Amino acid sequence: MKTHIISIGDELLIGQVVNTNASWMAAELNKNNIDVTRVITISDDGQDIETSIRKSMAEADVVLVTGGLGPTKDDITKHTLAKMFNSELIIHEPSLENVSSYFAKRNLPLTEINRQQALVPACCRPFRNMVGTAPTMWFESEGKVVVSMPGVPFEMQWMMTHHIIPELIKRLGHEVIIHKTILTFGIGESFLADKIEAWELALPKNFKLAYLPQAGKVRLRITAHGSDREELLRFVEQEVVKLNAIIGDNIYGYDDEPMASIVGNLLRERHMTLATAESCTGGLVGHEIVSVPGSSGYYKGGIVAYSNEIKHALLGVSEETLARYTAVSRETAIEMAEGCRRALGADCAIATTGISGPGGGTEENPVGTVWIAVSDGKNTVAEKYVFTTTREQHQLRTANQAIFNLWLQLRNKQ
Numbered sequence: 001m002k003t004h005i006i007s008i009g010d011e012l013l014i015g016q017v018v019n020t021n022a023s024w025m026a027a028e029l030n031k032n033n034i035d036v037t038r039v040i041t042i043s044d045d046g047q048d049i050e051t052s053i054r055k056s057m058a059e060a061d062v063v064l065v066t067g068g069l070g071p072t073k074d075d076i077t078k079h080t081l082a083k084m085f086n087s088e089l090i091i092h093e094p095s096l097e098n099v100s101s102y103f104a105k106r107n108l109p110l111t112e113i114n115r116q117q118a119l120v121p122a123c124c125r126p127f128r129n130m131v132g133t134a135p136t137m138w139f140e141s142e143g144k145v146v147v148s149m150p151g152v153p154f155e156m157q158w159m160m161t162h163h164i165i166p167e168l169i170k171r172l173g174h175e176v177i178i179h180k181t182i183l184t185f186g187i188g189e190s191f192l193a194d195k196i197e198a199w200e201l202a203l204p205k206n207f208k209l210a211y212l213p214q215a216g217k218v219r220l221r222i223t224a225h226g227s228d229r230e231e232l233l234r235f236v237e238q239e240v241v242k243l244n245a246i247i248g249d250n251i252y253g254y255d256d257e258p259m260a261s262i263v264g265n266l267l268r269e270r271h272m273t274l275a276t277a278e279s280c281t282g283g284l285v286g287h288e289i290v291s292v293p294g295s296s297g298y299y300k301g302g303i304v305a306y307s308n309e310i311k312h313a314l315l316g317v318s319e320e321t322l323a324r325y326t327a328v329s330r331e332t333a334i335e336m337a338e339g340c341r342r343a344l345g346a347d348c349a350i351a352t353t354g355i356s357g358p359g360g361g362t363e364e365n366p367v368g369t370v371w372i373a374v375s376d377g378k379n380t381v382a383e384k385y386v387f388t389t390t391r392e393q394h395q396l397r398t399a400n401q402a403i404f405n406l407w408l409q410l411r412n413k414q
Helices: 022-030 045-057 078-082 091-103 111-120 153-172 189-195 196-200 228-251 259-269 284-290 308-315 319-325 328-342 390-413
Strands: 002-008 034-044 062-066 088-092 118-121 126-127 136-141 144-149 178-185 205-215 217-226 252-253 274-278 299-304 348-354 369-375 382-388
Touching: 002 022, 002 045, 022 034, 022 062, 022 153, 034 045, 045 062, 045 144, 062 153, 078 088, 078 118, 078 144, 088 228, 091 111, 091 299, 111 118, 111 308, 118 136, 126 153, 126 319, 136 153, 136 259, 144 178, 178 228, 189 196, 189 205, 189 228, 196 228, 196 369, 205 228, 217 228, 228 252, 252 284, 259 284, 259 390, 274 284, 274 328, 284 299, 299 308, 299 328, 308 319, 308 328, 319 328, 319 382, 328 348, 328 369, 348 390, 369 390, 382 390
Parallel strands: 002 034, 002 062, 062 144, 274 299, 274 348
Antiparallel strands: 088 118, 126 136, 136 144, 178 217, 178 252, 205 217, 348 369, 369 382
16 A cells, blocks of 8 residues: 655745654554655645645555644645535534534634634545544545645644554555664675675565665665565564674664663673763763663763863873873773773773864874773773764764674673
């Protein structure tokens, strides 16, 4: 069942509002084996709305529209749909009751403009909105379905959950969609593609592979279509096993689990605690760690040692090390990690020190240079990287790399 999502609103096109509706809808539809093949954002213009819906009806089985159903003059979706389907607008009594009750509970008068919220095209199947005022409208034409919903996120989500998805599931038949995401780190997208090319080319015809890169990570998403869910799951797992044999050292997890959560599980399983010492990342590593629920069970805390004085005073980095090797060096990173572990009484520690830019680079340590050290009480390993990106991306890549390095060390620690 091919589905298009159309989001209406000038506020979306100018970036005033982020289009969270489309992302939420696509995720929920895919969970229920409903295939989203296109997401479109258009303006509050009647001709744009009609043109986009007609084009989507020619290409998809279902068209889901959000936005433009409010009481103000710029909300024209309902009138456009009535014209498009050659239908008059009539009062939907259950919706009128709903609107009347909504304003009565707030001791507000039911104005004519609010009464018009209950108007719907006579040819549609209305669904009463129990968390707002604008009803959802379901149209069917030549075997195609068009659904118009409110753009307010919690109203749309209520409608999708209680009405639209259940109705669409009835029409599905036996189509099944399986998604499996393989989380990789430490290998660039192009190098990864070269390495797994033969495996990718040998994938079954009903399988599709997507590359989703982000700050040092590459997510590989397998999408498989079929009619037998158990059989499809078995085939997907077989392909994942093959992939592990090729790039197993770069695979740290699956689906949408954050790297910090995977590291946290390892720490919890091994009854180990963690501390962080950060210079160039300014607390970002600690932020990623504590974003995981339950991290208080293994995370002791962190020290943001941006200046050399703090590196020396709180982490015990010797003045001789800082003078001889500078703050951005293997020696400093190692002393930061080991000093942090001792100072906070943790079993292991991560340290980051580098140059995020845009200035401050030298011939020996250009902008983008970073040293990351991981200390587990027995071994301290420091690695140098050069991430030639923006300041923000440098800090994010460094934080991701630091957590990945901890994962590698914990995984190899028997």
